[in-house]
Amino acid sequence: NSVKAFAPATVANVACGFDIFGFAIKEPGDVVELRRCDEPGIVIADIIGDEGRLPRSAEKNSVTGVMLHMLKHLGIKDFGCEVVLHKNMPLGSGMGSSAASAVAGVMAINEMLGQPFTRQELLPFAMEGERIASGSAHADNVGPSLLGGFVVIRSYNPLDIFTIPVPDDLYCTLVHPDIEINTKDARFILKNEVSLKNTIAQMGNVAGLVAGLMKSDYDLISRSMVDVIIEPVRSILIPDFKEVKQAALSNGALGCSISGSGPSMFALSRGLENANNAATAMRARFAQAGIESAIHVSAI
Numbered sequence: 001n002s003v004k005a006f007a008p009a010t011v012a013n014v015a016c017g018f019d020i021f022g023f024a025i026k027e028p029g030d031v032v033e034l035r036r037c038d039e040p041g042i043v044i045a046d047i048i049g050d051e052g053r054l055p056r057s058a059e060k061n062s063v064t065g066v067m068l069h070m071l072k073h074l075g076i077k078d079f080g081c082e083v084v085l086h087k088n089m090p091l092g093s094g095m096g097s098s099a100a101s102a103v104a105g106v107m108a109i110n111e112m113l114g115q116p117f118t119r120q121e122l123l124p125f126a127m128e129g130e131r132i133a134s135g136s137a138h139a140d141n142v143g144p145s146l147l148g149g150f151v152v153i154r155s156y157n158p159l160d161i162f163t164i165p166v167p168d169d170l171y172c173t174l175v176h177p178d179i180e181i182n183t184k185d186a187r188f189i190l191k192n193e194v195s196l197k198n199t200i201a202q203m204g205n206v207a208g209l210v211a212g213l214m215k216s217d218y219d220l221i222s223r224s225m226v227d228v229i230i231e232p233v234r235s236i237l238i239p240d241f242k243e244v245k246q247a248a249l250s251n252g253a254l255g256c257s258i259s260g261s262g263p264s265m266f267a268l269s270r271g272l273e274n275a276n277n278a279a280t281a282m283r284a285r286f287a288q289a290g291i292e293s294a295i296h297v298s299a300i
């Protein structure tokens with residue numbers, strides 16, 4: 001027997017919520033296919049779309065590493081399967097690429113094992129995949145990729161994660177410039193200390209964004225999509241960041257920031273037309289800097 005699971009790309013941080021906010025988009029997403037074998041053990045049969053860059057050994061690859069972890073947790077020794085991973089988004093893109101693979105992996109094996117875990121229970125396993133891939137078990141990509149919608153992580157220890165409603169006509173524009181940033185590096189450059197002044201500003205925006213989304217208050221959403229802690233540091237890694245952001249804001253977007261650890265940038269807009277206009281403007285501005293980019297516009 002065989003199973004197939006899909007897990008979508010995600011936008012983590014959402015401006016002010018470093019490591020605590022993330023939302024899923026409809027596509028692209030990664031797909032994991034499993035085929036049951038008689039021989040015990042997990043074997044990577046193929047990875048399509050990674051240009052040969054991901055590890056092929058089951059222990060080192062984060063998708064299969066997580067599956068092995070799950071089998072160990074359940075005390076299952078005689079299980080065998082072949083894995084095919086379809087990578088439908090670039091590595092190091094800021095679109096939650098490693099998370100989508102890990103989530104598709106845990107969902108596929110859970111299905112094949114007869115669903116021993118609920119979606120919520122799969123979360124810590126998928127987070128382990130993030131630890132293998134980037135050295136940090138953040139949940140702001142795996143959370144929304146697994147649960148869908150807009151996710152808030154109130155606490156990591158103990159894990160306290162929930163989804164909040166968002167307005168029906170809120171659209172995301174995701175623009176991926178053709179450069180690569182490794183999450184590990186993008187975390188390494190962050191400062192460990194934050195001033196009290198910036199903490200207060202960030203807390204106000206976090207509260208404002210949650211309230212704005214839940215009340216469908218677009219002005220409040222717009223005012224709250226401000227990151228005074230992470231964006232000023234990481235934006236130096238993205239060519240013409242300020243200009244691309246301004247292009248989005250001048251063309252109908254409510255707010256714009258870095259998607260996850262970058263280099264992708266995202267904007268939120270009211271209505272599809274504004275989201276498409278922001279996409280065109282952002283892409284054109286990247287092109288002016290000599291950088292090709294791919295666009296994804298999606299309801300959230």
Ligand code: HSE
Nearest residue numbers: 012019138140260261
């Ligand atoms: N919160 C994580 C970070 C997301 O910004 O490093 C990585 O996609």
